[in-house]
Amino acid sequence: MVPQSVQNDTTFDEYAVIDLGSNSFHMVVARHVNGSFQILNRIKQQARLAAGLNKNKELDQESIDRGVVTLSLFAERLKNFPPENVKIVGTHSLRVARNRNEFLKAAAQVLPYPIEVISGQEEARLIYFGVVQTEPTHDLKLVIDIGGGSTELAMGTDIEPNFVDSRPMGCVTYTQQFFPEQKITPQAFKRATLAAEQQLEKIALPIQKSGAQIAFGASGTIKCIYNILLDMGVEDGIITTKRLNDLISYVFEFKTFDEINFPSLSAERRPLFVAGLAILTGLFNALKLKEMHYTQSALREGVLYEMTEQFSELNVRQRTALGLSAQYSIDNKHANKVVNTTKHLYQQWSKQVPSTLANPTMESILYWAALLHEVGLNINYSGIQKHSAYILQNSNMPGFNEEQQLLLATLVRFHRKSIKVQSIPSFSLFEPKQVAALIQILRLAVLINNQRQLDLPLEAFKLSVCDKMTNCLSLTIDQQISEQHGLMLLDLEQEQNYWEPVKDWQLLVNVC
Known part of the structure; x- marks a missing residue:
């Protein structure tokens, strides 16, 4: 049984x-x-x-x-x-x-x-997150992952790093650049090493001064070097400066990549090994590393653990948004009014459109756009939509992939003033009709709260989809509210003028 x-x-x-x-x-x-x-x-x-x-x-x-x-x-x-x-x-x-x-x-x-x-910084964060799941130490740790096209670095003591970076140096690109004929010479190796050190110039000193107690190396290149050290009789597999230099001297005895014959070196990894070794040497030199421990966890494990409810990326994005709100001294009372109005309008819209047009990720990004639409207010009010969008597009935003961050910035960029459809980027994860609807909803939510000091009853505003084939919306306002807030009606008239030139966009305003 x-x-x-x-x-x-x-x-x-x-x-x-x-x-x-x-x-x-x-x-x-x-x-x-x-x-x-x-x-x-x-x-x-x-x-x-x-x-x-x-x-x-x-x-x-x-x-x-x-x-x-x-x-x-x-x-x-x-x-x-x-x-x-x-x-x-x-x-x-x-x-x-x-x-x-x-x-x-x-x-x-x-x-x-x-x-x-995902961005390089987000990749570094996820690699770090994967490592700390299996290497539970509260010491300040540096995590490094040498990939095919870039190298990610992250440092911290807890599950969230306090430093992340990504450098454009990888074992595939460096093989193409410095070893195009797969020949091994001290001169080519030195050039590759110096190029790696040059990539690290701006971050080397802060990392050196951080006092990190332990360094972990993840993924293919470092795993390969770890295994070769085991081949050479190093029982603990720890990568040290001396062992790295000994390995380099041994590699220089070969003239071409094909001659390298370590037992653990696979045919797939052999063409990339020397460039990866040069990058790791540059990391040791620039960051003054004494030793590095190989870890089996990396990006995949970080993503895997973040898929669970306990560590969901939704929680990470929430922390990111709240952190930006605090950093740029956003008026939280007003921002929350805009968020609540956005939720009120979105929920009405989502019930009237095909279920394929609405999804939780898109909805949450809309709400964060409502929360963060004024991050650029301290720069200049007249161009706030541009300043806020620039900040959101260029900030390190843990939990957001590149398209999610771009959508967030796009919604904020077009939350007011004229709408230049040709400037709205294309997305692979979101349909143009979805993006247009989110922009429209955010614009209306911001407009309804233009008179910042007012507490308007949300039930006074009803949103209808008047044509499911286009982006036509109808906003119905309670008559008593409209009589008390004439400026709002004037703002809505101006908003209709902004929508009019845009193909398939239409805003109808009714009072009853």
């Missing part, structure tokens, strides 16, 4: 994370059990996106095809996974690729889950 607890347990408890790296695509599938994860599958496939980037930062068709074929393989394992249990993140190569939308559209044909391209 099957135990009763098993019979009744219909919860889908498997989670999947896919990391679209510059060199390899990784997928991890795990079960969430008693607050921790049991790894069920790890799959790694070389897609070599970074190798397909040309001088104009465009992915060639061959690299796009390689990536899509890999994702089609992953899709077989993810059949029947609910969307909330799958997270796909793109890193450096997709960050810099000017034609990344071509890849994202092709990927969507084989894998029915959204791909989120």
Whole structure:
């Protein structure tokens, strides 16, 4: 007989994370059990996106095809996974690729889950978050991950780092730049090392002075060097300056990459090993590191743990938004009025449109836009929408992927004054109709609260979708409220003028 607890347990408890790296695509599938994860599958496939980037930062068709074929393989394992249990993140190569939308559209044909391209700083935060789950020390720790196209650094004592950065140096790009013929010379190695040190110039001194007690190294390059040290008889595998220099001297005995013959060095990793070693040497030199410990956790584990309710990215984004609110001394009373009005209008809108147009992530970003629309007020009021958008677009915003941060900045950029549709960016995660509706709702919420000192009853405002094929909205205002607030009606007349030139936009205002 099957135990009763098993019979009744219909919860889908498997989670999947896919990391679209510059060199390899990784997928991890795990079960969430008693607050921790049991790894069920790890799959790694070389897609070599970074190798397909040309001088104009465009992915060639061959690299796009390689990536899509890999994702089609992953899709077989993810059949029947609910969307909330799958997270796909793109890193450096997709960050810099000017034609990344071509890849994202092709990927969507084989894998029915959204791909989120994350910033370098967000990548560093998630790597750190993954490491602290498995390396529970309260010492000040530095976490470093050398990837195919970039190197991420993060430092802190708790689950959230107090320093994050991303440097454009990776084992794929440095191989192309300094070892194009796969020949090993001390001169080429020295140039690669110095280039890495140069990338670290602005952050080296603060890290040196921080007093970090321990350094952890994550992912492929550092794992490779750790394993080679074990091959050489280093029992603890700790990377020290002396051991690094000994390894470099040994590598210089080889003339080409193909000659390198360490037992643990795979054929896939061999072409990238020397460049990765040069970058790690530059890190040791610039940051004055004495030793580094390899850790098995990294980006995938960070994303995985953040998918749980306890550490959800929603909570991270909430902390980020509240932190910005405090940093820029936002008028919280007024901001909360705008947030509440936005919620009132959005909830009415969402009940009248197809369910595919509304989603929780989009809704939460709209509310944070309402909260943060005045972050640029201290600069200048007349251009507040531009100043606020600039701050939001260029701030480090933990918990937000690149598109979420861009949507947040876009909503704030167009929350008042004229609407230049051609300046609204295109998104891969959000439809143009969704973005337009969010802008409209935020504009109306801000306008209703223009007279900052007033406490208006929200039930006096009813929003209707007058044409589901276009972005036509109808705002009905209680007659008594309209009679008491003539300025609001004048503002709404001006708002109608702003909407009129925009194709498929229309605002109807009724009083009853």
